[in-house]
Amino acid sequence: MKRRMHLHFLKRKLQHDVDDLKEVVEMSELHLQKDIRSLSIHVEKELADLSEEEKEYTAGWYAEDFFRLDKVLPGIQRRAFFLTAMSMLEANLIYSCKMCHRAYGFEKEFKKKRDIRTIIQALDYLNNNLSIRQHSYKYYWDILQHLWTIRNCLVHSDGKPSSKDEKEITDFCKEFSSIKVDRLKGIVFKKGSMEKVIHIIDQLFRRLMDEIGRNKMPEK
Incomplete structure (x- = not known):
């Protein structure tokens, strides 16, 4: 009974975190599109009664505003959401280790080590303690490894791939x-990129929970 409660709580938390981030991303993209439409309507009204020369000058005056709304702000927001998504992935994998330790009574608790990606350590911990079929999540995990390299690039080298990571990131x-x-050589997140990243994390979590729930270890 206690195990079922721990696993149910874990599953709900993972889904809740994914859904919350997905909702914020969707709202952000909608607001940006709304701002662009509002600016377009405003400019059209302002240009309506102007001469061709005045229209050209006035349109040029607003060009920077359109560029900011269409390129600059979306880029900043998507970068922030990407880093948030990667942090959510790491935090929830660690949390999964802790909850599974409580649910199954593993001999050793999960402890982070230096010089190894925490997400790899966490998944190894789950694989080593539970009968997890790694092929069930491998496709999504492989993608997330590349996304984590991009995350490190954003955090440690201002979004420009290092010589060590350039080929991996470019090919990916x-x-x-x-x-x-x-x-x-800067990393650019296009429209729809965050929804795709969140979907991949969601699929990893779902498959991990399916595998964790399959385990029939006796309760201690």
């Missing part, structure tokens, strides 16, 4: 088309 972005490396 060719497949993961909603993220790209621009001509200045």
Whole structure:
């Protein structure tokens, strides 16, 4: 009974965190599109009674506002949401280890070590203590490993891939088309990229919970 309660609480928390982030991302994108439409309507009204020369001058005056709403602000927001998503992934994998330790009574608690990605340590802990079929989540886990490299690039080198990671990130972005490396070697998150990242994390969590729930270890 206690195990079922722990696992039920864990499953609900993982889903709740994913749903919350998904909702915030959707609202953010909708507000940006609304602001662009509002600005377009305002500019159209202002241009209506102007001469062609005045229209050209006035439209140029608003060009920076459109660029800011269409490129700059979305880029800043998506970058922040991406880092939030990666933090959520790490925190919830650690939390999964702690809850499974309580639910199954593993001999050792999960403890982070230096110089190894925490998300790898956490998943190894679960794999080593439970009968998890790794093939069930491997597709999503492989993608998240590349996304974590991008996360490190954003955190440690201001969004520009290091020589060590450049090939990995460039090759990955060719497949993961909603993220790209621009001509200045900066990482750009396109529209829809955050929804895709959150979906991948969600699928990993779902498959992990299915595997964790399959385990029939006797309760201690």
